[in-house]
Every structure is written in C-alpha cells, then in structure tokens.
Amino acid sequence: xxxxxxxxxxxxxxxxxxxxxxxxxxxxxxxxxxxxxxxxxxxxxxxxxxxxxxxxxxxxxxxxxxxxxxxxxxxxxxxxxxxxxxxxxxxxxxxxxxxxxxxxxxxxxxxxxxxxxxxxxxxxxxxxxxxxxxxxxxxxxxxxxxxxxxxxxxxxxxxxxxxxxxxxxxxxxxxxxxxxxxxxxxxxxxxxxxxxxxxxxxxxxxxxxxxxxxxxxxxxxxxxxxxxxxxxxxxxxxxxxxxxxxxxxxxxxxxxxxxxxxxxxxxxxxxxxxxxxxxxxxxxxxxxxxxxxxxxxxxxxx
Amino acid sequence: xxxxxxxxxxxxxxxxxxxxxxxxxxxxxxxxxxxxxxxxxxxxxxxxxxxxxxxxxxxxxxxxxxxxxxxxxxxxxxxxxxxxxxxxxxxxxxxxxxxxxxxxxxxxxxxxxxxxxxxxxxxxxxxxxxxxxxxxxxxxxxxxxxxxxxxxxxxxxxxxxxxxxxxxxxxxxxxxxxxxxxxxxxxxxxxxxxxxxxxxxxxxxxxxxxxxxxxxxxxxxxxxxxxxxxxxxxxxxxxxxxxxxxxxxxxxxxxxxxxxxxxxxxxx
Amino acid sequence: xxxxxxxxxxxxxxxxxxxxxxxxxxxxxxxxxxxxxxxxxxxxxxxxxxxxxxxxxxxxxxxxxxxxxxxxxxxxxxxxxxxxxxxxxxxxxxxxxxxxxxxxxxxxxxxxxxxxxxxxxxxxxxxxxxxxxxxxxxxxxxxxxxxxxxxxxxxxxxxxxxxxxxxxxxxxxxxxxxxxxxxxxxxxxxxxxxxxxxxxxxxxxxxxxxxxxxxxxxxxxxxxxxxxxxxxxxxxxxxxxxxxxxxxxxxxxxxxxxxxxxxxxxxxxxxxxxxxxxxxxxxxxxxxxxxxxxxxxxxxxxxxxxxxxxxxxxxxxxxxxxxxxxxxxx
Numbered sequence: 078x079x080x081x082x083x084x085x086x087x088x089x090x091x092x093x094x095x096x097x098x099x100x101x102x103x104x105x106x107x108x109x110x111x112x113x114x115x116x117x118x119x120x121x122x123x124x125x126x127x128x129x130x131x132x133x134x135x136x137x138x139x140x141x142x143x144x145x146x147x148x149x150x151x152x153x154x155x156x157x158x159x160x161x162x163x164x165x166x167x168x169x170x171x172x173x174x175x176x177x178x179x180x181x182x183x184x185x186x187x188x189x190x191x192x193x194x195x196x197x198x199x200x201x202x203x204x205x206x207x208x209x210x211x212x213x214x215x216x217x218x219x220x221x222x223x224x225x226x227x228x229x230x231x232x233x234x235x236x237x238x239x240x241x242x243x244x245x246x247x248x249x250x251x252x253x254x255x256x257x258x259x260x261x262x263x264x265x266x267x268x269x270x271x272x273x274x275x276x277x278x279x280x281x282x283x284x285x286x287x288x289x290x291x292x293x294x295x296x297x298x299x300x301x302x303x304x305x306x307x308x309x310x311x312x313x314x315x316x317x318x319x320x321x322x323x324x325x326x327x328x329x330x331x332x333x334x335x336x337x338x339x340x341x342x343x344x345x346x347x348x349x350x351x352x353x354x355x356x357x358x359x360x361x362x363x364x365x366x367x368x369x370x371x372x373x374x375x376x377x378x379x
Numbered sequence: 380x381x382x383x384x385x386x387x388x389x390x391x392x393x394x395x396x397x398x399x400x401x402x403x404x405x406x407x408x409x410x411x412x413x414x415x416x417x418x419x420x421x422x423x424x425x426x427x428x429x430x431x432x433x434x435x436x437x438x439x440x441x442x443x444x445x446x447x448x449x450x451x452x453x454x455x456x457x458x459x460x461x462x463x464x465x466x467x468x469x470x471x472x473x474x475x476x477x478x479x480x481x482x483x484x485x486x487x488x489x490x491x492x493x494x495x496x497x498x499x500x501x502x503x504x505x506x507x508x509x510x511x512x513x514x515x516x517x518x519x520x521x522x523x524x525x526x527x528x529x530x531x532x533x534x535x536x537x538x539x540x541x542x543x544x545x546x547x548x549x550x551x552x553x554x555x556x557x558x559x560x561x562x563x564x565x566x567x568x569x570x571x572x573x574x575x576x577x578x579x580x581x582x583x584x585x586x587x588x589x590x591x592x593x594x595x596x597x598x599x600x601x602x603x604x605x606x607x608x609x610x611x612x613x614x615x616x617x618x619x620x621x622x623x624x625x626x627x628x629x630x631x632x633x634x635x636x637x638x639x640x641x642x643x644x645x646x647x
Numbered sequence: 648x649x650x651x652x653x654x655x656x657x658x659x660x661x662x663x664x665x666x667x668x669x670x671x672x673x674x675x676x677x678x679x680x681x682x683x684x685x686x687x688x689x690x691x692x693x694x695x696x697x698x699x700x701x702x703x704x705x706x707x708x709x710x711x712x713x714x715x716x717x718x719x720x721x722x723x724x725x726x727x728x729x730x731x732x733x734x735x736x737x738x739x740x741x742x743x744x745x746x747x748x749x750x751x752x753x754x755x756x757x758x759x760x761x762x763x764x765x766x767x768x769x770x771x772x773x774x775x776x777x778x779x780x781x782x783x784x785x786x787x788x789x790x791x792x793x794x795x796x797x798x799x800x801x802x803x804x805x806x807x808x809x810x811x812x813x814x815x816x817x818x819x820x821x822x823x824x825x826x827x828x829x830x831x832x833x834x835x836x837x838x839x840x841x842x843x844x845x846x847x848x849x850x851x852x853x854x855x856x857x858x859x860x861x862x863x864x865x866x867x868x869x870x871x872x873x874x875x876x877x878x879x880x881x882x883x884x885x886x887x888x889x890x891x892x893x894x895x896x897x898x899x900x901x902x903x904x905x906x907x908x909x910x911x912x913x914x915x916x917x918x919x920x921x922x923x924x925x926x927x928x929x930x931x932x933x934x935x936x937x938x939x940x941x942x943x944x945x946x947x948x949x950x951x952x953x954x955x956x957x958x959x960x961x962x963x964x965x966x967x968x969x970x971x972x973x974x975x976x977x
Contacts, residue, residue: 084569091571095477098470099490102497102541109500109508129692132685132932163401171395172402181402184409190592192599194626195412201633202415223408230405254387256394277499284501287601287626291633297685299692300671300699324671325701330503337507337606340839340860345511352504363499367492439827441806443778446827510840518844525800526844527830610837611830620800621830621841631805631832 113356117349125350129299130332134343139351141298142332145214146283146358148302148321149328152218153225153282158275160222161229168230169237170259189227196224197291205292212293214302215322220288225278232274236267269373273366280362284355286330298327329355438612438628451612455529455622456598459608462533462618463540463597468590470537471544476574478545479552491546498542506606509535514607521619527609530618535607536600540593547592551585552578601626670913675703676710676723677809678835679853680900682932683749684723687921690928694920698913706833707809708732711903717741720908721918724901725751725809725853730960742906745956746918746945747972748925750935752883753814753896754857756864760846763787763794766868766880769818769895775799775849777819781826787847801829802841802850808833809900809963814851816963817895839864854883858933871895888935891968898963899972900934906952922946941972 128138164181172178200220210216240263248258264271302324329351336348424432427447435448478487513531518524555578563573579586609621610631623631674684681704688700705713707724714722715735728745736743755772757764771790774780787794804811806823811831816822830841835852842850843863857864868880871894887893902921908914922942929936937945957975958964967975 084572088569088571091473091574092477092481095473095481098474099477099482099545101470102474102538102545103490103493105538106493106497106500108512109504112508112512113504129689131689132682160401160404163398164405167395167398167402171398181406184405187409188405190595191412192601192626194599194601194629195416197633198629199408199412199415202418203411223404226405226408254391256391280499284503286501286503287605287630290630293633297681297688297702299689300701330501333507334503334602334606337503337510338834338836338840340836340843340863348507348511352507355501356504359499359501360496363496367495437782437828439781441831442781442827443824444781444827514844523846525848526840609830609841610832611828613828 110356113349113352116346117351117353120346120350121353126354130297130327130335131299134341134347137336137344137347139329139332139354141301141327142329142351143354144301145298145326145331146329148214148326149217149221149289150279150283152214152322153221154275154279156218156222157225157229157278161226161275161278162233162271164226165230165233165237166259166264169234170255170263185227185230188223189231192287193224193285194287194291196220197288199223200288200292210323212325213323214326216292217289217326217328218322220292221282221285224285224288225282228278228281229275232277233267233271236270236274237263239270240266269369269376273370273373276362276366276369280359280366283358283362284330286328286334289328289331290334298325302326329358436614449625451614452623452625452628454614454616455604455608455612456624456626458616458618458622459529459533459536459600459604459624460594460597462530463537463600464590464594466534466537467540467544467593467597471541471589471593472548472579472586474541475545475548475552476579479549480570480574480578494542494545497539500539502539502600502602503606505535505539506532506603509603509607524619525609525621527607527611527621528619529604529608529622532604532606532608533618536597536603539600539603540597543596544589544593547589548582548586551582551589554585555581599626601630605630670697670911671699671701672721672908672914672917673701673703673719674721674723674902675705675713675719677707677725677900678704678833679707679725679751679808679810679855680723680748680902682855683900683925683929683934684721684902684921686928686932687917687924690924691917691920695913695916698917700917704833706805706807707812709807709833711735714743714903714905715739715741717905717907720905720911720914722903724903726813726898726963727901727958728903728956728960729962733956733960736905740907742954743903743956744906744909744949744952744954745901745903745958746922746949747899747901747937747941748921748945749900749929750888750937751898751900752854752888752893752935753810753817753851753898754854754883755849755851755867755869755896756842756857757849757867758842758844758846759863759865761848761865764849764867766870768870768872768880770872772818772869773820775801776803776815776825778824778826781828784826797847800845800848801826802838802845802848803829803831804835804838804852805831805833810835810852813898813963813965814896817965822962853934854888855933857883869893869896885930885935895965898965899937899967904949906954909949909952918949919946922949937972 125138126143127140128136129140131137168178168181197220200216204210204216204219205212244262244266245258248262302321305319305321333348333351333355336344336351432447432449435446436450437446437448438451439446478490509531513535514526517531559577559581560573563577604624605627608624608627610623610627611621612623612628613620615622681702684702688702692698692700707726710719710722710724711728711732713719715732717739755767775784775790785799786796787799788796804814811825812822815825819825832838835856838850838852839856839860842848843860857866866882868882870880873894881887881893883893883896888897891897904918909918922945926936926939926942
C-alpha cells in the first residue's frame with residue numbers, strides 16, 4: 078500500500094473520528110435527557126409544584142424550592158445587573174488608562190475564573206457572619222450576585238464595544254454630554270446584546286448549588302419567605318415588607334441535591350422530576366437569550 | 380433631547396463617580412475572598428506546620444490521630460481532573476478540528492448550539508447523572524467498583540468540559556489564516572494532514588489556553604464530585620474507590636458546624 | 648408588556664400569599680433524630696399553617712453549639728448533653744429541658760453480597776474502629792481468622808454526630824476514639840448509599856436508616872459477650888431494644904428545648920404535639936417508641952419546665968435500659 082492510499086484512508090478515518098467525537102457530546106446529552114425524563118416525568122403534576130418537601134417521597138414537592146429560586150434570582154438580578162452594567166459602562170466609556178483601571182480589569186478576570194464554592198466561602202465569611210445576615214435570602218442573593226458579576230461585566234463590555242464610535246461622535250457633535258451619549262444612544266443600541274449576556278448569566282446562577290449550600294441553605298424548609306406585598310384586611314389593604322429577604326430559604330438545585338443524596342428509590346424519581354423543571358428553566362432562559370441574539374444580529378445594520 | 384440644565388455638570392460628575400464605585404465592587408470582592416481565606420489559613424498554619432501540611436499522607440484533622448496532610452485531598456482533585464482531561468482533551472480537540480476543517484455551515488449551525496446546551500446544564504444535574512446512571516452502568520462492567528468513585532465523576536466532568544475545549548480551540552483554529560491551509564492543500568496534503576500538521580501547531584497557543592482553562596474548571600468542580608466521588612480522603616491512584624476532592628471536602632465540612640463556629644470566633 | 652409583568656407579579660404574590668408565615672421554630676442537631684423531627688414538623692405544619700418549622704442536620708455536637716448560643720429553639724440529640732455544652736448554654740443564659748423521644752438501636756450493616764459476616768463481637772468491632780487501627784487494620788482477614796483477605800471499606804458517622812460519640816464510647820471505650828481513615832459523614836444517607844454499593848463495606852448508623860433501606864443492606868448481629876442480657880449475638884429490632892437484650896448499641900435519643908423558647912406559644916405547642924404524636928411517628932420512621940408512660944412523664948417534665956439533664960453531663964450513656972430511663976425521668 079503506497080503512502081497516498083494510506084493517507085487517504087487515514088483522512089477518512091479522521092473524518093469519522095471527528096464526527097464521532099462531535100456526536101459524543103450530543104449523545105450523552107440525549108441519554109441524560111431520556112434517563113431523566115423516563116424517571117421523573119410521571120412525577121410532574123400540579124401537586125408536585127404546590128407541595129412542600131416531605132419525608133414521604135410521594136408527597137414531596139418543590140414549592141419551597143421554586144419560590145426560593147425566584148426570590149434568589151430576584152435579589153441577584155436586582156444587585157448584579159445595575160452593578161455589572163454600571164461597571165462595564167465605566168470601564169468602556171469613562172475609565173482612564175491607569176493602574177487602577179488595570180487592577181479593576183484584573184480583578185474581574187480573576188473573579189470569572191474562581192470556582193463557585195469559593196464564592197460560597199466569601200458569602201459565609203462576609204455576608205452570613207460579618208454582616209450578620211445568617212442564612213437568609215439576602216445573603217444568598219448577594220453571594221450569587223458577586224458570582225455572576227464578572228460574566229455580566231464581560232458580556233456588557235463586548236456589547237458596548239460593538240457599537241461603532243461614529244455613533245458616539247455624532248452624539249457629541251450635536252452637543253450631548255458623555256452621560257447623555259451613553260444613556261440615550263449607546264445603551265439603547267447595545268441593549269439587545271446586553272440582555273443576552275444578562276440572561277445567560279442568570280441562567281447560570283439558577284443552577285448554582287455549591288455557593289448556596291456553603292452559606293447554609295441545606296435544611297428542611299417547608300415554608301416560604303414572607304412575600305413583599307401582603308393583602309391585609311384593614312387599610313391600606315396592602316402591606317409592604319422586606320422581611321422576606323431575611324427569611325431562610327431553599328432553592329431548586331439544593332432540593333435536587335438533597336433528594337439525590339437520599340437512597341430511597343422514591344426520592345430519585347423526585348430528583349429527576351426536579352431536574353426536569355430545572356432543565357426546563359435553564360433551557361428556556363438560554364433559548365430566549367439565543368433568540369434575542371439572533372434578532373439583534375438581524376436588526377443591526379451599521 | 381440634549382437639553383442641559385444648570386445641574387448638568389454636577390450630574391455628570393456624580394454619575395461618573397457612581398459608576399466608578401460600582402466597578403470598585405469587583406476589587407472589593409477579590410480582596411474579600413483573599414481576606415476571608417487568609418484569615419482562616421493564618422489561624423490554621425499557626426497550629427500546623429507548612430511542611431507537615433504538604434507532606435503528610437493522611438487527612439484526619441477531626442479524629443484522635445490527627446493528621447493534616449493535604450496530599451490525600453489534593454490527590455483526589457488531581458485524579459478526577461486527570462480522568463476528566465483524558466476524555467475532554469482528545470474528544471474536544473478532534474471535534475474542534477472536525478468543526479473547523481470538515482463540517483459544513485449547516486452542520487456547524489446545529490452542532491454549536493447543542494454544545495452550548497451541554498455547557499449550560501447545571502452541575503448538580505451532572506452529579507445526579509454520574510451517581511445514578513454512570514456509576515451503576517460501570518459497576519456492571521467492572522466488578523469490585525465502589526458506589527462512590529472517581530472514575531464516573533471524572534468521566535462526567537470531562538464530558539461537561541468538552542464544549543469548553545471544543546469552542547475555544549475552534550476559535551483558535553479559525554484565527555489561523557486561510558493562506559496557511561491553502562499552501563498545504565496546494566502541496567497535495569489531505570485535510571487530516573493540514574489539520575494536524577499545519578493548523579494545530581499554528582493555533583497551539585490558543586489551544587493551550589483552552590486546555591488550561593478547562594483544567595482549572597475541572598479542578599474547581601464541586602457538585603459532581605460531592606455527589607458521586609465519595610467522602611473519604613485517600614491517597615490513591617485507583618479510580619474505583621471513594622476519594623474526596625478539596626472542593627467536596629469544603630462542602631462537607633461547611634455543612635457541619637465546626638467551620639461556622641470557627642468563623643464566629645474570628646469575627647465576634 | 649409592562650402591564651403583563653405587573654399582572655403576573657400580583658398573581659404570583661396572591662398565590663403564594665397563603666403559604667407564608669411569621670412564626671418560626673428553629674430546630675437543628677442530630678441526623679439520627681432528624682427523621683422523627685421532620686415527620687413531626689410535617690404533621691404539625693399541616694395542622695398549624697401559621698407556624699414555620701425549620702430542621703437542620705448539623706450533627707448532635709453542632710446542634711448543641713448553635714443551641715448554646717441561642718440560635719435554635721430545639722436541639723435534636725442522639726446522646727445526652729455534655730457538661731461543656733451545658734456550660735456554653737449557661738454562659739448565654741440558656742436553660743434547657745431534656746426530653747427523651749425514642750429509643751434507637753445503632754445498626755451495624757454490611758452489603759447484601761457480603762457472605763462471610765453474620766455477627767460480630769464488640770471486641771472485633773473495637774479492633775476495626777479504634778484509633779490504632781488507622782492505616783494498620785485494612786483487611787477483613789485481620790478482624791477474624793477465616794474472613795477473606797479483602798479490603799475493609801468503612802463508612803461511619805462524622806465527628807459532629809452524636810452517633811459517632813455514642814458508637815465510639817460503646818465500642819472503643821472513649822467518646823471520640825476512632826480511626827480517621829473511613830468515609831465519615833454526618834448525613835446517614837451518604838453512609839447507606841456507600842455501604843449498599845460496596846461489597847466489602849461495613850457501616851453504622853441509626854436503625855431507622857436501615858429500616859428504610861432494608862432491601863439494600865444486610866444487618867449484622869452484635870454479641871456483647873455478656874450473658875446477663877441475652878446469650879450470643881443479637882440483632883437490633885423493636886423487641887430486642889425494648890427488652891434491652893441488644894446491647895451496647897441501644898440508646899435513648901432526645902430533644903432539648905430551651906426554656907426561653909418554651910415561653911413562645913408556638914414552641915410550646917410544637918413540643919407538646921411532638922410528645923403526643925411521637926409514639927406513632929417514631930414507629931413509622933423506624934425507631935423504637937418509648938412506653939406511653941415515658942411520654943407522659945416527658946410531657947409532665949415539659950409542662951413543669953424541669954431543667955437540666957439526668958445524665959450527669961458525660962455525654963453518651965451506655966447501656967441505659969428503657970426502665971432505667973423511666974425511673975430517671977421521674
């Protein structure tokens with residue numbers, strides 16, 4: 078066999094190998110989905126979504142878990158989005174090229190690479206102990222906010238960079254100040270891509286377990302944090318309170334972790350059902366982000 | 380729209396300073412992490428010598444016969460990372476080569492989003508998969524394997540990392556100028572030779588960066604190993620027995636009270 | 648778009664409005680007692696939707712530390728309180744009421760595929776678990792001649808667990824005296840998972856966890872070589888624990904209620920509910936219920952707010968029989 082034919086065969090083999098390796102990941106994903114679906118789909122019912130966790134697998138539900146996740150997401154979004162977008166705007170539009178700016182950028186790059194459990198340790202030491210927040214929704218939200226902050230900053234900076242400088246120049250030319258330019262021209266134009274980045278960051282936060290376990294969310298919780306607006310019988314008919322922020326909580330990935338650790342067979346079914354819900358939320362958020370990105374790309378014609 | 384009032388200058392100044400403060404949060408967060416960890420590490424190393432920490436082969440800090448060697452935990456982390464990289468590196472690289480050199484535009488448009496999904500799945504789901512699907516499957520094939528082991532958690536971690544290596548390497552391949560490839564084809568090479576002997580070396584630094592990022596991600600992985608790898612610090616290279624990684628140990632100890640009490644002593 | 652968001656938020660708030668509550672009872676401590684407290688909390692919250700109960704599993708030791716600082720209202724404990732822990736509570740002006748809630752047989756289990764072990768003596772267990780066994784006793788053949796030369800894989804309670812204190816005191820003679828190279832976890836579920844998937848494995852945890860996973864585990868009978876309470880090896884079960892033939896690994900388990908917290912109406916209600924329903928729920932969970940008279944005595948103790956422990960503050964009390972317990976309570 079001369080070398081040319083050998084090489085041709087090897088080339089064909091390599092192509093097959095390439096297809097196999099590419100398909101490997103998809104195959105694993107498929108197996109995972111099928112396994113989880115087969116195991117847990119039967120458990121999905123209205124009761125599952127409206128029951129609290131229980132010692133009996135058939136009665137256990139994810140009510141406290143998904144409400145907790147909603148609360149945590151709300152707090153995280155409320156803190157991380159303004160901080161992240163604000164930092165990115167500062168770094169892209171205002172920051173001078175000095176050592177402090179370099180330090181900020183290094184910090185962000187570092188934070189982006191730190192394992193999530195370390196954020197949990199930060200949350201434990203800083204928010205739970207020093208700020209004395211104990212195992213509350215606020216502590217969990219703050220911890221996750223710091224976790225997603227670098228992701229939001231990086232993607233917002235990308236989005237801002239994509240806006241051509243001519244837009245800013247035109248704005249200055251008609252007499253706008255820096256902030257007016259940013260707020261009225263650059264930001265609206267970049268908003269689509271910024272939102273994509275934010276949604277992807279939040280979808281990552283939804284699935285984070287390690288930081289929340291570390292600040293102490295792993296207990297039996299059969300109640301919900303106090304809602305911010307309560308209908309009461311007397312005037313003024315709605316009572317607003319932030320008490321809920323200081324209540325203990327659990328979250329969807331934590332509940333799944335708890336159920337996976339229990340050896341009774343019934344709980345692995347519950348875990349599968351919980352995973353279906355979690356995957357549903359994650360995939361939905363990712364899909365929204367991708368659709369946003371696609372529409373943004375179509376709209377944008379510089 | 381661009382009306383200026385007399386407070387405009389002040390407003391501009393305040394906004395700039397506010398945004399500056401926002402960006403300082405990242406520095407505070409980094410400093411916070413370093414501070415929190417240093418506090419504890421300092422208190423720890425007052426009691427345990429650095430030499431013993433790095434050379435002792437047992438980790439039993441809470442038992443009668445106290446040993447404070449980090450080697451067993453480090454070994455657990457390295458073992459799972461090694462197994463993960465053994466899967467992720469070849470699969471990721473070859474897949475990246477295929478996507479960048481062979482695949483059609485249509486194929487790429489389908490495969491890339493699927494890879495993104497693979498990377499977006501929460502790690503607790505992967506942990507569940509490792510413990511309740513991969514481990515029983517492997518136990519049927521390999522007798523004598525424990526329920527908690529580093530093989531299945533390593534395999535699943537590797538699978539999770541494939542998209543990372545694949546997409547970053549593909550970007551690196553993309554950056555190689557077309558001219559180099561064309562020169563190769565002109566000399567009569569086939570696609571495999573161009574990929575492996577021209578594109579890969581040219582993109583080497585990008586590929587290396589991808590690998591380093593992947594390794595760091597695998598080492599920092601917490602949930603998959605906490606669920607499926609075991610809770611026994613053990614200095615071994617056997618992938619079939621329970622081990623404990625550094626990250627899993629952090630989670631295990633935090634859930635128990637001792638560490639919380641320690642924090643309390645420092646801050647109150 | 649904004650209007651839809653507002654409407655959705657209001658709808659969600661209205662729906663979840665029903666489930667929140669303002670009163671919170673904090674319980675933490677032993678993972679052995681946890682299944683009972685969890686069952687009681689679940690039934691209690693069904694009848695009292697305005698009261699929230701939160702139950703943690705930091706381990707008996709961990710639970711007492713939090714209890715002593717006033718962070719919890721009730722502490723689950725699988726051994727009596729130690730004098731050190733009592734002192735901590737006293738420093739923070741916390742007084743406690745000791746209430747036994749059930750009897751537990753500590754089950755020693757192996758994998759169902761394990762064909763060579765059916766019973767073990769206390770001496771053999773000591774050989775397996777004492778501190779000197781660390782890194783030296785690694786094979787089954789070292790425990791008893793005739794056992795196969797397979798590697799010994801051990802799963803046991805973590806150091807913050809009351810089960811750990813009790814087992815080490817009962818088997819090795821001193822609380823906390825144990826080897827360190829085994830899979831240690833305060834979460835008994837991890838131990839069940841471990842032993843059920845490890846042919847050469849052996850583990851120990853509360854009987855309830857065995858009862859709930861009977862199909863995956865094999866029970867080992869224990870021979871304490873003391874003919875006074877039953878000749879030969881005895882396996883833990885409701886009858887052998889109740890008539891005190893399963894020794895030395897039968898023990899009372901408790902809840903400790905802080906007197907200050909007991910002044911809160913919801914806490915008092917919960918404790919009384921606990922003692923009233925413990926007899927039935929304990930059995931359901933897989934532990935051994937105390938005789939009705941014992942629960943009555945405990946209820947009296949609580950109502951009269953009798954403080955302190957009857958166990959002398961030395962922690963695990965080995966060999967306390969149910970009749971003794973009853974006498975001590977009175």
